[in-house]
Amino acid sequence: MPEHSSLLARHRAVMPRWSPLHYENPIEIVGGKGARVTDAEGTTYLDFFVGILTNMIGYDVAEVREAVERQLATGIVHTSAVYLLRGQVELAEKIARLSGIPDAKVFFTNSGTEANETALLLAAYARRSDQVLAMRQSYHGRSFGAVAVTGNRSWTNLSYSPLDVHFLHGGDRHLPQFTTLSDADYTTACVEDLRHVLATVTGQGVAALLAEPIQGVGGFTMPPDGFFAAYKEVLDEHGILFISDEVQTGWGRTGQSFFGIHNHGVTPDMMTFAKGLGNGFAVGGVVARGDLMDGPHATGVSTFGGNPISMAAANATLDYVLDNDLQANAARQGAVLLGGLRDAVADLPVVIDVRGKGLMFAIELTDAGLAAALMEATRERGLLIGRGGLYGNVVRMAPPLNLTDAEAAEGLGILIDSVRAVNEATP
Template sequence: MTNLHDRHNAVLPDWLALYYSSPIELTHGEGRHVWDVDGTKYLDFFGGILTTMTAHALPEVTKAVTEQAGRILHSSTLYLNRPMVELAERVAALSGIPDARVFFTTSGTEANDTALLLATAYRRSNQILAMRNSYHGRSFTAVGLTGNKGWSPTSLSPLQTLYVHGGVRGRGPYAHLSDADFIAACVDDLKDMLGQTRGVAALLAEPIQGVGGFTSPPDGLYAAFREVLSSQGVLWISDEVQTGWGRTGDHFWGWQAHAASGPPDMLTFAKGIGNGMSIGGVVARADIMNSLDANSISTFGGSPITMAAGLANLTYLLEHDLQGNARRVGGLLLERLRAAAAGVECVREVRGRGLMIGIELVKPGTDEPAPELATAVLEAAREGGLLLGKGGGHNTSVLRIAPPLSLTVAEAEEGAAIIERALRGV
């Protein structure tokens, strides 16, 4: 019988990437572990691209989904939906945005599309500021903002996108500056950009760039940007698809590292809130959310079954202080990985916050990205029983480490030991 990989290649697009020279089929999971079709057990340090945020097969989420499935699976937004209202109330209160309104989507891509629709309608402009090395989804509109050529298949776009500096601290023309001078230079760049434009709608930015390799600016950069943007009425949209819900440990939202300016005008979320169920959304001030002068609905956004999962998952996360766990265990893991990478010539930097850690690899003795080494370490870690991710604006040369937020100290130590062996072996 033809194997699943061959069947995959026969009917799915060539550009649909698979990890590993021999791709694996995952059949089930529990806690921070998953198993493949051959029964091999892996410690999961990528969580389905930062989506299994709490744990695999979390009983509270499984129970909520099962019970809701027994009542009704679907109704659409044309009818009142109690789980959707309840989750919206909680997300609005947690967002920090005053007079917040919430619109649910099915993915982070769709959430960012919606935020861009709102911003361009509110400001009557299709000019959008984005960060270099950014990624906001795979839709036609979102790809038009992507500042990472590895994930941007076309230059065509309905938007006029203008790219500013600041998302990457350790590379580029300002890398040699102190944090304060780095922020000042990026602000000057922003002012120069705005001085040559007419009526920019919004800045869409990830507090920590996910696909870009877990890079981030110094704390306070977006607060400094906000002062400049607000003076011209330009909106700030924080893309919290990967940084939300306490993953960074220090904060519940990534924007809070830049909190001197207060909350953003809008934030987008997805991934972790559903713990694997398909949930995304936008939180915005009421005047922005209600600025659309046309009818709209969502067939699948706010589905009763996904909302039930989101409510159960959020409740578990808050009651068990998983943000605190991300801070404590993430800090230990980061320290352990930096020790493991010491003296390994191909490691340029180990960076991160909470349970969102990147290891950037280069060709030994140079500053040149080494995607082939990242692939080799990924393979070696898998052989050792650990699943990692890859990313980076320089040809996917960064190992991405983002386990479920319930990770234990023992599991962090185990994963770090596997990564150390993989790095030194490669």
């Protein structure tokens, strides 16, 4: 039996069926270097999804590997956050400075789910309210509270939650009432809806709005720049806090700004982060105004949050991003990839939209079956990509931020060839 088939049978025997695997015949990745990975049967791929945006600067990066090895050599893999952790303090200082949030403080967790739970707790405590605003088509994690603020039924199991949540417009310009509107008119319509929600279905003292600047699982949908600035004007009138979920949009990936929310000219009260910061090592967290972070009276600690190994990896990763100005590279390579895709495939009948910012871009197809077919087509040609969208009909790409010109050209060629092949095979 082939390696992948044997492992797949074992996987299905012991892993939950609701945790999906990519591809009709799933693969095991056993090696990687730069932007490429190799599977257990020896096939090498260019990776344009990098562990769901997590291997932000690719695989086997010397600076990250060596930083982790230095920490391992001390014999200290973990001590817990009840001791001083130099790497944690150093990383928090960098993130606080980059965030633009006044008097910022940072709390480290292990994932984006935990980060969003922490931010929601801080907001609910500060405002003494369980009421939260969130966005339709959003995704914020798989825990009880994070699922409550997720506006995508495919990721929601329960009709009840610990929060009283009301969902807003912002990532849904495909709806008939919005398709003909300009950016300005769309923003105005959504702001008026926000005001109406606050006037009709919420009580006094809404805690916060939690929003992704670009919706990840939602299929890289996004409102126009400046949209969240208009929302924040209304939030400020009511004292409602604004939390930006930067788990997928942080660290320069959009090319336009270092954090996605800054594309809107907004400094939020809190930002959550995870994924790419550790370049494969588990790290997440919240950066927030100091008064909000210091607010809760009860003791709290994340046992593994900010552990020395993850902090070594994250410090090295963030330094690499900054030292090599990878935000600028994301802007440059993203323009090439998005421009090339729009020119080559946007007029094909199977394609609804090509969208994105920087190295965060997507192709929306006419149905979910075609998205699955496109994933298979790119894999056959040596390229790994991801999938999302409210209806499962979007393929999404987020290559490493240090993607080279040659890798961008190679990936673009595979994408174009694959979309054309799917289009030709569609009756």
